[in-house]
Amino acid sequence: MTFLSTIKAAALSAAMIVSVALPAAHADEQYFPLQSYRVGPYAAGGTGFFGGFIDYLNLINIRDGGVNGVKLTWDECETQYEVERGVECYERQKSHAGAAAWNPLSVGIAYAMIDRITADKVPLITVNHGRTDSTDGRVFPYVFPLLLNPYSETSGIVNYIASKEGGIDKLKGKKIVVLYHGSPYGKETIPIYELLAQKYGFTVQQIEVPHPGNEQQSQWLTIRRAKPDFVVLRGWGVMNPVALKTAVKVGYPVDHIVGNVWSNSEEDVIPAGDAAKGYTAITTQASGNSYPVVQEIVKTVYDAGKGNLEDKSRIGSVYHNLGIVNGILNVEAIRVAQEKFGHRTLTGDEVRWGFEHLKLDPAKVEALGAKDLFHSINVSWDNHEGEGYVTFQQWDGKKWNVVSDWIAPDWALLRPIIEKSAEAYAAEKGIKLRTADDADAVTTN
Amino acid sequence: MTAITSDFSSAPVLPKWVVPVLLLAFAYGVVPLIGSSYLFEAILLPFLALSLAGVGLNILTGYAGQVSLGSAAFMAAGAFAAYNFNLRIEGLPLIGSIFLAGIVAAAIGIAFGLPSLRLKGFYLAVSTLAAQFFVQWALTKFSWFSNNSASGVMDAPRLSISGFALDGAIGRYLFALTIVSVLTFLAHRLVSSQTGRNFIAIRDNETAARIIGIPVLKTKLLAFAISSFIIGVAGVIWAFAYLRTVEPDGFDLDRSFQILFIIIIGGLASIRGAFFGAALIVVFPLVLSRLGGFLLGDLFDSGVLDMSQRIVLGALIILFLILEPDGLVALWDRIRRRLLFAWQST
Numbered sequence: 021m022t023f024l025s026t027i028k029a030a031a032l033s034a035a036m037i038v039s040v041a042l043p044a045a046h047a048d049e050q051y052f053p054l055q056s057y058r059v060g061p062y063a064a065g066g067t068g069f070f071g072g073f074i075d076y077l078n079l080i081n082i083r084d085g086g087v088n089g090v091k092l093t094w095d096e097c098e099t100q101y102e103v104e105r106g107v108e109c110y111e112r113q114k115s116h117a118g119a120a121a122w123n124p125l126s127v128g129i130a131y132a133m134i135d136r137i138t139a140d141k142v143p144l145i146t147v148n149h150g151r152t153d154s155t156d157g158r159v160f161p162y163v164f165p166l167l168l169n170p171y172s173e174t175s176g177i178v179n180y181i182a183s184k185e186g187g188i189d190k191l192k193g194k195k196i197v198v199l200y201h202g203s204p205y206g207k208e209t210i211p212i213y214e215l216l217a218q219k220y221g222f223t224v225q226q227i228e229v230p231h232p233g234n235e236q237q238s239q240w241l242t243i244r245r246a247k248p249d250f251v252v253l254r255g256w257g258v259m260n261p262v263a264l265k266t267a268v269k270v271g272y273p274v275d276h277i278v279g280n281v282w283s284n285s286e287e288d289v290i291p292a293g294d295a296a297k298g299y300t301a302i303t304t305q306a307s308g309n310s311y312p313v314v315q316e317i318v319k320t321v322y323d324a325g326k327g328n329l330e331d332k333s334r335i336g337s338v339y340h341n342l343g344i345v346n347g348i349l350n351v352e353a354i355r356v357a358q359e360k361f362g363h364r365t366l367t368g369d370e371v372r373w374g375f376e377h378l379k380l381d382p383a384k385v386e387a388l389g390a391k392d393l394f395h396s397i398n399v400s401w402d403n404h405e406g407e408g409y410v411t412f413q414q415w416d417g418k419k420w421n422v423v424s425d426w427i428a429p430d431w432a433l434l435r436p437i438i439e440k441s442a443e444a445y446a447a448e449k450g451i452k453l454r455t456a457d458d459a460d461a462v463t464t465n
Numbered sequence: 466m467t468a469i470t471s472d473f474s475s476a477p478v479l480p481k482w483v484v485p486v487l488l489l490a491f492a493y494g495v496v497p498l499i500g501s502s503y504l505f506e507a508i509l510l511p512f513l514a515l516s517l518a519g520v521g522l523n524i525l526t527g528y529a530g531q532v533s534l535g536s537a538a539f540m541a542a543g544a545f546a547a548y549n550f551n552l553r554i555e556g557l558p559l560i561g562s563i564f565l566a567g568i569v570a571a572a573i574g575i576a577f578g579l580p581s582l583r584l585k586g587f588y589l590a591v592s593t594l595a596a597q598f599f600v601q602w603a604l605t606k607f608s609w610f611s612n613n614s615a616s617g618v619m620d621a622p623r624l625s626i627s628g629f630a631l632d633g634a635i636g637r638y639l640f641a642l643t644i645v646s647v648l649t650f651l652a653h654r655l656v657s658s659q660t661g662r663n664f665i666a667i668r669d670n671e672t673a674a675r676i677i678g679i680p681v682l683k684t685k686l687l688a689f690a691i692s693s694f695i696i697g698v699a700g701v702i703w704a705f706a707y708l709r710t711v712e713p714d715g716f717d718l719d720r721s722f723q724i725l726f727i728i729i730i731g732g733l734a735s736i737r738g739a740f741f742g743a744a745l746i747v748v749f750p751l752v753l754s755r756l757g758g759f760l761l762g763d764l765f766d767s768g769v770l771d772m773s774q775r776i777v778l779g780a781l782i783i784l785f786l787i788l789e790p791d792g793l794v795a796l797w798d799r800i801r802r803r804l805l806f807a808w809q810s811t
Contacts (some may be wrong), residue, residue, distance in 0.1 A: 058768025059772055067768070096766065097758075098767040103715055104715070107507070108751065111506040111507040115501075115503065127618075128618065128714065131710050132709065132710045135620070135709060141757065202714075203714060207616045207617045208616045213637060217577065269774060378497055
């Protein structure tokens with residue numbers, strides 16, 4: 021009989037848990053459709069980034085019970101970084117109510133989604149990447165290349181090279197090779213390098229590495245012949261370690277290779293072994309797990325067995341931290357919008373308003389436990405990037421060490437180019453330029 | 466190679482045109498009323514585009530016996546040509562640019578079909594790979610093709626026919642359906658014409674075909690041209706109606722293989738086979754993935770699920786091919802004959 025009574029007790033307690041849990045299920049929820057990729061050539065980036073993003077959402081749910089009581093939910097749809105899979109996922113996930121924002125982490129998928137999300141009025145976040153001219157909120161109301169668009173990144177890298185050479189005027193006559201990934205993402209910066217080369221008087225040679233980039237012998241032989249002063253590595257996934265290894269093979273010094281923001285992770289340098297020692301790369305968010313927010317994730321999420329990364333040694337890696345920063349930006353945008361529209365499930369358009377008023381100064385960043393993890397952000401209705409700062413880190417064979425201060429890209433120089441490109445797009449598509457008043461008109465249901 | 470009998474052995478009870486007409490009536494009359502946007506955007510549009518590409522490749526490979534691995538290149542050529550005609554020729558109606566895009570794809574098809582005069586089988590397949598790499602390289606290398614777009618990705622123009630906008634999911638579906646129906650009908654007429662019989666003659670025995678007076682050179686190039694035309698138009702549907710962006714990376718070697726698998730699994734030398742094959746290749750993975758996500762989504766992450774779906778899909782394809790090497794069309798016909806037989810004997 022004891023057995024039966026045990027079962028009975030268990031059933032009773034289960035019923036009680038269900039009855040307690042039920043009202044919670046009816047509470048307000050905000051949903052994140054995650055078009056993630058955990059298989060394929062870019063799985064390292066996908067698992068790290070989405071792992072960090074999910075870990076942060078989990079932290080908010082467990083520690084704070086959601087954002088002002090609104091629980092965060094999400095589900096994943098595998099894209100393998102392929103455009104048509106991303107589109108299928110979009111169509112699949114958009115029927116879910118209460119979508120806050122899309123974060124596909126793929127330029128190709130983001131491009132295919134611009135018309136769709138604009139019609140559906142849900143923001144599309146392309147943190148640290150994306151289509152540069154979507155920075156112009158007058159033309160792209162729902163697209164946010166947060167923290168760092170590709171042009172700002174380019175400007176940051178060129179300024180860093182200038183500082184290594186002893187000043188921006190020393191760039192004259194120098195030669196820079198850009199080795200870029202053969203994808204929409206890789207090609208995005210071709211015109212801006214040409215333009216900066218003209219402006220500062222250096223020569224630039226841009227060489228494509230076909231996707232996925234696991235064979236680069238001929239490209240690096242070309243580089244050896246060209247004898248550039250610096251090589252900018254604009255890679256992604258497996259292309260990066262292969263580039264570093266091939267550079268050693270052809271005898272190009274690794275400390276003259278500067279990685280861009282998608283060539284800056286542990287997964288890019290560890291497989292290259294010793295070849296990566298001394299390699300420098302740009303970043304918007306430092307790596308390491310000493311930051312309070314990362315510590316809280318370890319304590320609250322991982323110690324409760326709810327962590328998303330299978331390999332715990334990746335906690336605090338570059339991609340994981342980027343996912344956490346992306347989580348902070350998304351959650352804070354919801355918080356901003358909730359203060360305006362109420363503590364409830366928000367519409368996509370309300371979240372868009374939240375992103376357009378997302379202002380995190382260094383003090384606020386510190387309050388969020390992310391001091392030195394990233395610098396600050398200041399998004400407005402017409403500047404969807406938000407003036408993120410960059411820093412440079414060098415790989416010593418075991419970990420990344422920060423080797424520069426927080427640097428501001430040359431926004432004043434870039435803004436007219438971005439506006440010109442966005443206006444051309446608007447003219448081609450027959451889009452009327454948005455004004456500040458239009459930005460304040462929000463669809464609330 | 467498969468015999469073409471399957472196309473001529475339809476059921477004795479109904480005239481041949483009844484089933485296609487009923488299907489079309491359903492596709493035009495019922496589907497737009499009941500379908501959700503997911504059905505159009507994620508299932509029917511890629512299904513229609515890939516089916517049409519399969520029809521095109523089947524003319525070349527199934528009927529004329531020339532193996533090609535360049536299908537995605539012809540799709541890309543079609544998509545980019547339509548984009549450029551639309552962009553650069555003021556006042557050209559959309560249908561006009563699509564037709565011209567097909568012509569461009571056909572011209573490229575003829576150029577890369579020339580080796581078929583000397584090469585056969587695997588050797589020809591390898592030489593059509595050249596088309597695959599060359600077209601993709603040219604589209605990436607010369608930014609003129611993408612209107613000097615920074616990232617190489619362009620937005621497809623809005624679809625409209627004589628001022629009537631087809632931007633919604635249903636509009637784009639009807640647009641794609643119409644083009645696919647017309648071209649499929651023409652392809653069906655073609656393969657039962659003298660030209661179609663010439664294709665088959667060359668496939669089955671080139672020397673014999675030459676002896677009975679079929680102009681082998683002309684016929685082979687014609688097969689390349691017609692096939693590439695259809696595949697080019699399929700590329701336009703893929704880019705303009707389905708993805709709504711045009712970028713060279715979407716038309717890589719994987720896409721070529723996908724189309725080849727569609728006709729092998731669906732049934733070589735059968736117009737219907739392309740539709741069966743496309744249904745399996747497009748729809749089945751989605752069903753599996755949604756089922757997997759629904760049943761096991763809480764237990765495993767999406768990466769594990771995706772990997773296991775691939776295993777299941779691969780195993781099923783092997784199973785299908787063992788059960789019926791002539792493709793799904795033959796399987797379908799066999800089932801139908803059995804059912805009819807059972808029905809008649811009662």
